[in-house]
Amino acid sequence: MKNINKTIRKTAVICLCGSFFLISIDSLAQRRVGGGGGIHRAGGGVQNRQSRPAVTRPSTNRPEVTRPGSNGSGTKITRPSNNSKIGDRNTVNNRNSNNRTGNRNTNISGNTINRNGNNVNINVNNSVHVRNNRNTIVRPGPRPYVRPPYIYGGYRYNCYHPYYPRPYVPFYWGPVWHPWGFFVATLAVTAIVVSVESTQYHYDQGVWYTSTNGGYTAVPAPVGGTVNNIPSGAETVYTGTVNNYYYGGTYYEKDGGKYTVVAPTAGTIVENLPEGGEEVTIGDAKYVKFGETYYQPVQIDGKNKYEVVQVEKE
Incomplete structure (x- = not known):
């Protein structure tokens, strides 16, 4: 009877140990299965986010990107697509800014001559008139001046x-x-040499x-x-x-049946001046300079006209 009781006790201990061993193995297996990447636990349904590889998220993978430093250097940015856009934009802005400034500076001469903005012809080379001074000599007036001259410079x-x-x-x-x-590229058939x-x-x-490259x-x-x-329409x-x-x-x-170009005579009165003149400020007076001839308004x-001015050195 004693032997039977010992046998029963041993069998119970063995069963308990076996059950404990099986429970431990099952628990360990469940931990290993639950710790795998992207596998859901059967009971909780919660995803283990720590298992996601960091390299798969561009938003978190930024260690290789370096922001521009305080000195404004753009070469520190390592993103090729963004850098090319930023570089192009900066280059264009700088180039446009410099061109606008350059153009503005080259147009400002610093002279007292103000070019009139009412000209209707646009393809004009304004430097041409300074190369031909054949008609810029003013012939003296026919009679003495009774008015005192305006003296300046x-x-x-x-x-x-009077002015x-x-x-x-x-x-x-x-x-x-x-x-x-x-x-002009071509002349009308009425043109003569x-x-x-x-x-x-x-x-x-x-x-x-005069003939120039590709035209006149x-x-x-x-x-x-x-x-x-x-x-x-010539005015007498x-x-x-x-x-x-x-x-x-x-x-x-x-001259007989022909007309010869002459220099203007001082004191001659004309009603109008054509496009191409320049307003010239001389002291307190403003004259219109056409070629090298000065006109006083x-x-x-009661009619507005212009008089050819005789300019003499003191």
């Missing part, structure tokens, strides 16, 4: 009429007239041209140039001795 500015200031407004001489510096002192000019309807450029009319006809002006015919800033004298019989 070592020069005397003589006029017969009447007003803004310079160019006169539009029509679509076939062009200011000095205007470029005029030779003056071994230089060939092309004349057409009151405008004088309007220039000041050469003194001595002779043509058979001048535009019908009296110089004090003879009549001149004035058109588009050019003066002609009739005057008023005669």
